[in-house]
Amino acid sequence: MSNNAMLSRVEDERVLVLEREFDAPRELMYKMFKEPEHLKNWWGPKGWELPVCTVDFRPGGVWHYCMKCVDRNQGQFYGMESWGKGIYKEMNEPESIAYTDYFSDAEGNINEDMPSTEVTLEFVDVDGKTRLINRGEYVSAEALNSVMEMGMLQGITETWNRLEEYLKEAK
Template identity: 75%
Template sequence: MSGNAMISRVENEKVLVLERVFDAPRELVFAMFKEADHLKHWWGPRGWEIPVCKVDFRPGGVWHYCMKCVDRNQGDFYGMESWGKAIYKEMIEPEKIVYTDYFSDAEGNSNAEMPSTDVTLEFIDLGDGRTKLVSSGEYVSAETLKTVMDMGMLQGITETWDRLAERLEAVK
């Protein structure tokens, strides 16, 4: 486990920017977000698995997934399923991925009651075998950003990126 902490900040009241340095080359960090075989090993907070993970990695393609809580210690969350989908807009390998993130159901229908997010992931080669990942998530309003923050999203992303760091250590 490397000592690279995630840094977060809010810009323009509705853009959540997350940054973290990973001790792995840029191509490998990019592949973690591109390939289902990698994603299902690290996506989601601790105690959650990805029983469904379908990735169609191209502009207009969809990533549809299910997160399921398998940790009995998480109480009411145990056994819960959370479905999500991303619609890819643009990708420049291995530099950038742009997509819109939605809450969805098992059929892939977007949940209109939950806010969608426009996400840009930037993979910056630091030149020493390390990669800086910058995620910018733009919400429709400051209120929707506050809603997801109140849901504990930041802790979830912190744990998710910790799991990404562990996955990178395991495969590199």
């Protein structure tokens, strides 16, 4: 698997598994998902920033963030905000992080009309590089299809591309 290739597959019609190898040690990769000062530099698709990012990294803790489109070339999306809230379930540093990911508002209220995701991130050491495995489980195939139709796969690809660029600076 080359650094830029993201593999994706659907299991049981409602679990999306994404994998990509990054040229960074596992401990550094783990920090990228744990610390807000890192997340602010790469989380979100191209042309989006993270003006709000608070992290309480512990089981039951909350990650609350706002992605904002700052790219005028994205037309109707320019200026748009998208709020998210993660509730951490467990972490095993530097091997894994599990959390439930929700769409939310600025106050952290969960948007019940949008599908939530049970996320498990695995950080696998591969000779000093890291294979990131992201398992996203949805309540139904329809819920998974709805986020796919929103462009989630493109968004994650662009986000992970930004992570790869940021890792070059962070080493």
